[in-house]
Amino acid sequence: MPRIALSDRTLKTLTPPTSGQTTYWDEGLGNFGVRISQGGAKSFVVVYGPNRTRKTLGRYPIISLKQAREKAKELLAEVTLGIDKQRSISWKQARERFLLDCERKNKRNTVAYYRKRLDTHFKFGQRNLSDISKQDVLQRIRRIKTSASEQHHAFVAARTIFNWAIREDLLASSPLNGVRGFKPAQARERVLNDNELLAVWTEATQAPYPYGAIVMVLILTGLRRNEAAQLEWTFINETAEAITIPAHITKNGRVHTIPLGKTLLQVISDLPRINRFLFPSAHEKGTVFNGWGKSKARLDSTLENVEPYTLHDLRRTFATTHAKIGTPVHVTEKLLNHVSGTISGVAAIYNRHTYLEEMKVAATAYEEYLKCLFDS
Incomplete structure (x- = not known):
């Protein structure tokens, strides 16, 4: 894996790979780097813990190098001090708790709405909730080919469970922060003659x-x-x-x-x-x-x-x-x-x-x- 001295100048000069993704690790802060995709998108990442868990911190330049480095330092410090709460729950556990909470507060049809989208489109299993990135979610939504409306419904379900996880102190922030979402289907006017x-x-x-x-x-x-x-x-x-x-x-x-x-x-x-x-x-x-x-x-x-x-x-x-x-x-x-x-x-x-x-x-x-x- 290449190691470089990450700076605003080097970030602008990094060349995308011909295929897949390449991660450039920072010489100044271990386990912190930037991942660049074939299309040129750059995202800051950090690897932490005994299981070498990888977490996406945000996309450049929406988040600056300074902000990403500080965020990585905070996360690494939390792990060192043993207060990394987010690593303690999997997607499957979060989904079960979320749906139980929904059953206490919402109508049966609403619970069925969330369960259907989460189970159909977001099969993350035992992955740590905090390790699920924005691209993980968006890739699965983009795979939906049935209708633009279903893409919208899937996005709403994902956004809702991540926002719930923040309220429950299971996540520090949602991977869908800043995502505009998928345009819902326009109101239909079809009337049969x-x-x-x-x-x-x-x-x-x-x-x-x-x-x-x-x-x-x-x-x-x-x-x-x-x-x-x-x-x-x-x-x-x-x-x-x-x-x-x-x-x-x-x-x-x-x-x-x-x-x-x-x-x-x-x-x-x-x-x-x-x-x-x-x-x-x-x-x-x-x-x-x-x-x-x-x-x-x-x-x-x-x-x-x-x-x-x-x-x-x-x-x-x-x-x-x-x-x-x-x-x-x-x-x-x-x-x-x-x-x-x-x-x-x-x-x-x-x-x-x-x-x-x-x-x-x-x-x-x-x-x-x-x-x-x-x-x-």
Whole structure:
């Protein structure tokens, strides 16, 4: 390994390697150096402890040579004095503690959101939490090819666990400090036209259970897919002609009651009763359907003259169709369980009317519109 007298002047003259990375170690401070990549990026590093743990201190010139050297001295001193707290916990241990903490403070869907991204994209195992560098995290995010939206969600999950670790005194700083993040997907405006909606409905009626039935429920109710997937038989009240979804399932944490129209009732009545869920998982007893990707791809492969769409686009189509048939905006918002909108502020505090009867009228008109569409 090359050793040089690191200075601001030598940092500017270092030549990138033709491939991979090269580390130049400082003659003045042992175990401290600068790593330069093939692309020319320069990052300060320090090696410490009996296990020769390598830690990235920051990228030059965002962090200066003087700052990096002082930071390296502090770290080496802490190790010498035996107060290096960060070396005592692995990524796996931190992940477990983080998720347990989330379960005490957050909704089940939020915990599932973090668990999915951490387990799918950040498999650091027993690596020390403090040894995970910014490039370690960013490289894994850049490998995600499914969508820009998923890159954004992965970044949010990583940033959240590192910020949590700082609050828990498990890290001195986050490796993602100064990272702008990944641009979230732009809000979609996709609405299926009547012909496309008819095509999706027709194929859904022929698709295997439970996915086909879920798609029909989404078209009829405007529910979010995870809300529909977690429906239980006890939520259904045929006498009241309504389905009541508990707060712990809905996205906004509010109880949501929707009308049980004739078409919706027929779809539900045709479902097999396997367990407490309308749409249970075929693989794990006691859990709900989660085979979205393959099931949607299978159904979509049978569609003709339908532009690419997401299941959430069915919710937007639901709202747009209600506007088309004249449903008042505040009733549509009730059907969608939107908190903000036309009834907000003081009015929202004092207006406790459920609008269930108005919602039933709107649901009937909506199902009649669909019936005419599907029977044409």
